[in-house]
Amino acid sequence: MSPWLIGFAVFFAYPLLSTLYFSFTRYDGFRQPSFNGLDNWSYVFTDYPLFWPAVRNTLWLVAVMVTCRVAFGLGVGLLVTKIKTGVGIFRTLFYLPYLAPPVAATLAFVFLLNPGTGPANTLLDAVGLPTPGWFTDADWSKPALTALALWGVGDLMVIFMAALLDVPKEQYEAAELDGAGARARFRHITLPNISPIIAFAVVTGVIQAMQYYAQPLVAGKVAAGVIGGSGQQFEPGYPDKSTLTLPQLVYNLGFQRFDYGTACVVALVLFALSMAFTALLMRRRGGLIGAGE
Amino acid sequence: MPRTGRLTTAAALLAAISALATACTGQSADTASDDPKADVTLNFWHGWSAPSETKAIEDNIARFTQAHPNIEVKVTGNMTDDKINQALRAGGDKAPDVVSSFTTDSVGKFCNSRAFADLNPFLQKSGVDKTKVFPKTLLEYTQFNGNQCTLPLLHDAYGLVYNKTAFAAAGITEPPRTWSQFTEAAQKLTKPKGDSYEQVGLMPTFHGYETKPTRLAAQWGATYFGPDGKSNLAGDPAFAKMLTAQKDLVDKLGGYEKLERFRNTFGDEWSAEHPFHLGLVAMQIDGEWRAPMAREAGAAFEIGTAPLPVPDEQAADYGKGYLSGTIMGIAAGSKKQNAAWELVKYMTTDTEAVVAFANAIHNVPSTLAALESPKLQVTPEFKTFLDIARHPKSSTTPAQADGGTYQLTFEDFAYGVEKGDVADIPAGLAKADQQIDTDIAKAK
Numbered sequence: 001m002s003p004w005l006i007g008f009a010v011f012f013a014y015p016l017l018s019t020l021y022f023s024f025t026r027y028d029g030f031r032q033p034s035f036n037g038l039d040n041w042s043y044v045f046t047d048y049p050l051f052w053p054a055v056r057n058t059l060w061l062v063a064v065m066v067t068c069r070v071a072f073g074l075g076v077g078l079l080v081t082k083i084k085t086g087v088g089i090f091r092t093l094f095y096l097p098y099l100a101p102p103v104a105a106t107l108a109f110v111f112l113l114n115p116g117t118g119p120a121n122t123l124l125d126a127v128g129l130p131t132p133g134w135f136t137d138a139d140w141s142k143p144a145l146t147a148l149a150l151w152g153v154g155d156l157m158v159i160f161m162a163a164l165l166d167v168p169k170e171q172y173e174a175a176e177l178d179g180a181g182a183r184a185r186f187r188h189i190t191l192p193n194i195s196p197i198i199a200f201a202v203v204t205g206v207i208q209a210m211q212y213y214a215q216p217l218v219a220g221k222v223a224a225g226v227i228g229g230s231g232q233q234f235e236p237g238y239p240d241k242s243t244l245t246l247p248q249l250v251y252n253l254g255f256q257r258f259d260y261g262t263a264c265v266v267a268l269v270l271f272a273l274s275m276a277f278t279a280l281l282m283r284r285r286g287g288l289i290g291a292g293e
Numbered sequence: 294m295p296r297t298g299r300l301t302t303a304a305a306l307l308a309a310i311s312a313l314a315t316a317c318t319g320q321s322a323d324t325a326s327d328d329p330k331a332d333v334t335l336n337f338w339h340g341w342s343a344p345s346e347t348k349a350i351e352d353n354i355a356r357f358t359q360a361h362p363n364i365e366v367k368v369t370g371n372m373t374d375d376k377i378n379q380a381l382r383a384g385g386d387k388a389p390d391v392v393s394s395f396t397t398d399s400v401g402k403f404c405n406s407r408a409f410a411d412l413n414p415f416l417q418k419s420g421v422d423k424t425k426v427f428p429k430t431l432l433e434y435t436q437f438n439g440n441q442c443t444l445p446l447l448h449d450a451y452g453l454v455y456n457k458t459a460f461a462a463a464g465i466t467e468p469p470r471t472w473s474q475f476t477e478a479a480q481k482l483t484k485p486k487g488d489s490y491e492q493v494g495l496m497p498t499f500h501g502y503e504t505k506p507t508r509l510a511a512q513w514g515a516t517y518f519g520p521d522g523k524s525n526l527a528g529d530p531a532f533a534k535m536l537t538a539q540k541d542l543v544d545k546l547g548g549y550e551k552l553e554r555f556r557n558t559f560g561d562e563w564s565a566e567h568p569f570h571l572g573l574v575a576m577q578i579d580g581e582w583r584a585p586m587a588r589e590a591g592a593a594f595e596i597g598t599a600p601l602p603v604p605d606e607q608a609a610d611y612g613k614g615y616l617s618g619t620i621m622g623i624a625a626g627s628k629k630q631n632a633a634w635e636l637v638k639y640m641t642t643d644t645e646a647v648v649a650f651a652n653a654i655h656n657v658p659s660t661l662a663a664l665e666s667p668k669l670q671v672t673p674e675f676k677t678f679l680d681i682a683r684h685p686k687s688s689t690t691p692a693q694a695d696g697g698t699y700q701l702t703f704e705d706f707a708y709g710v711e712k713g714d715v716a717d718i719p720a721g722l723a724k725a726d727q728q729i730d731t732d733i734a735k736a737k
Contacts, residue, residue: 258402
């Protein structure tokens with residue numbers, strides 16, 4: 001048996017098939033799993049009140065957060081390739097936040113965006129702009145998480161920067177001779193050249209968004225005032241389930257409610273969604289690369 | 294490969310997966326047959342983390358090992374329920390034999406899943422009549438369907454902690470006893486400042502630390518489940534009355550949004566920056582720990598304690614409150630259950646041990662004898678909570694197969710009510726009942 005096949009069987013096929021098997025069982029980790037047919041599936045899709053909000057939030061994050069992150073990462077990448085003086089300082093400044101641990105970064109953002117005392121709202125108030133509730137307002141919590149994701153865009157900046165510096169200069173020169181403006185050069189030279197990198201950024205961004213767990217959980221808990229203490233239960237998603245994501249449900253069902261069967265159903269839904277997005281994007285990537293060639 | 298061959302392979306693979314999965318499940322010890330006099334080492338996990346609390350545990354364990362020199366106890370503190378649950382399921386030598394958890398809401402889950410051993414046979418064998426040792430309410434939250442899988446290890450009573458200095462400044466001479474007096478006092482104590490507050494009489498929103506719907510529901514004497522075991526939120530008018538009264542208070546103190554904005558300026562509940570310590574909140578729904586914590590944090594005002602107010606129509610029941618606490622049990626998978634029982638018995642039933650622990654960490658003792666012990670250090674503030682604990686109408690939230698999920702469903706609905714998102718409270722409660730029944734049926 002080839003090593004690849006062993007690895008595939010142990011690390012992919014077995015966990016996947018086990019998850020599928022447990023999704024049809026009632027299993028709490030103590031008693032033997034017992035077959036319960038489609039009960040877990042029907043519970044998740046019709047009776048579990050947190051499932052559809054989590055699906056909607058996850059899709060929102062995939063659509064909005066990933067788009068914003070890729071666009072912002074590309075923008076910052078372009079900016080730091082254009083800067084003539086002090087480029088090292090700018091690159092470092094944009095990259096540093098990426099190194100902050102996610103929990104620490106989230107705590108800092110909850111502090112910065114505190115609706116009552118945070119500097120962000122103090123500044124907005126000073127210039128006469130409305131002051132949102134950020135992590136305490138269901139309409140603003142996901143934009144606040146997006147702002148946090150943009151702050152840590154250093155990884156994408158580095159990748160885009162490398163791709164942008166790799167675009168052959170002669171193509172720009174030829175385009176300039178033909179009278180192409182900055183916008184036309186970006187559209188017809190830069191974008192096609194870096195399209196594989198954009199596709200990479202989108203695919204990895206979608207996977208990250210589908211696995212988004214620590215930041216929304218920490219932000220929700222801190223904003224709700226539930227940090228720890230004497231046996232407090234906490235239902236993730238504060239405020240109004242707006243920061244609830246599918247990975248949080250998997251943890252909540254599997255490791256807090258100890259309903260492994262139902263957790264497996266959500267895990268499989270997450271897997272199916274990830275596969276669907278990835279397949280779709282890989283097909284699009286083929287098109288993008290084709291455009292660049 | 295022929296089609297039948299592939300099918301056989303697939304079936305064999307599925308069977309192997311099933312067998313492997315089954316083999317991985319936790320197994321309970323059949324009987325407790327270990328010799329409690331043999332030399333053993335017990336793993337004891339608990340959730341306390343403050344230096345004074347861990348020292349109190351160590352002192353208690355030292356007294357225990359003096360009386361049981363054959364039992365060594367390895368203590369691990371600062372354990373959350375998630376970690377405890379994982380370890381119990383994983384089993385093995387490193388897993389805990391004895392566990393103490395702060396989350397009484399998990400008891401139903403612990404008992405229903407048989408994560409913890411039933412202590413009834415141990416109590417019987419030791420001749421301990423639990424009904425004579427523990428208060429009735431505490432026995433209620435430590436067992437599920439007759440399975441006494443945990444015992445109480447100290448407990449918490451919830452009452453009112455208030456700023457006496459602020460009361461005097463507002464011309465309030467005594468703590469409110471009824472909900473209408475409470476509302477009036479909260480309004481008098483509230484001092485607006487621009488769009489916010491200089492001081493709020495009470496943070497009435499359900500994210501305001503211990504201002505939980507379950508704490509308030511206890512004051513209305515609400516019953517969560519009917520005799521048929523079905524959820525009773527719509528059936529008992531107490532829930533709708535409590536939610537309406539709380540919403541009214543939220544509105545009278547400035548409205549949900551303004552209050553929540555102010556709440557977001559508060560420090561951590563367990564830090565010195567708690568808003569009550571800083572004088573930002575004049576009344577606090579809290580446990581017996583708040584007054585000493587405020588004093589330790591250097592609160593610059595006089596502190597008073599009282600029972601929580603009751604609805605006007607139940608004025609005769611003033612003095613009751615919500616009870617909860619810490620629980621202790623033996624891992625069902627432990628091979629040293631008899632030795633573990635010696636530790637649990639000592640920690641939970643030995644009057645001297647319970648009193649010493651209660652004195653050290655300022656919690657309410659969990660046995661009837663310890664509650665009356667002359668060695669119990671009782672300050673006037675602490676006496677309030679002891680009286681709440683002794684009150685015959687003090688209550689708790691019952692254990693259920695889904696742990697505290699039913700409480701979270703109720704809480705979730707309550708958040709909607711206080712925000713003003715719910716137009717028809719009885720209809721909403723009926724819907725919550727359906728959800729609770731579905732969740733419990735699934736967990737059973």
